[in-house]
Amino acid sequence: MFLLPVIPFITDTPELMEETIRKASEVKLDFIIFGGMTLKEGRQKDYFFKTLKNKYPKLIGEYENIYQKNKWGEAAGEYYNSINLTFNSIMKKYKIPPRIPLALYKDILEENDLVVVILEHIDYLLKLKGRTSPYGYAAYSISQLKEPLSSIKRELKRINGVGKVTESIILEILKTRNSSYYKKLLTG
16 A cells, blocks of 8 residues: 655644554555655645645645755655654554565566665665665665676675675675565564
């Protein structure tokens, strides 16, 4: 299930998130992908603010506060951190993975793509817990490679964003098509 975009101050309340996730749990969903709303400058933001003025005029100041000319239209980091922590605690309560289970795609992706997806998921899961992560940068760098990672195993640390820990995760994925660290983050 995709629970996005979560609309600030309208659909992001802990009560509404809990109700939605509880209902998802009752029908035994495999996962829930969660994300906040972006508002890029221009028509998208103008249209949304016009609608907001008509339906929720008291929220204009709140939106102006959290959406301050980010080139990607992202809300302030503190806002995302807050809703991510709320979402994460509710997901743990209902034991629903916040990402598509690896079993659904691990056998159909090429090795580089599999490494990229797992590193991106690790990056997301760490950020969901309010932590910083180098894994998104490493995933992006790997996504730009032309050669398979297995052909450059001894040179992985030359890839931008890949240090000793990331290298060990990549080697494990190449060997097992899985990651114990990823599993730990999903279940912990």
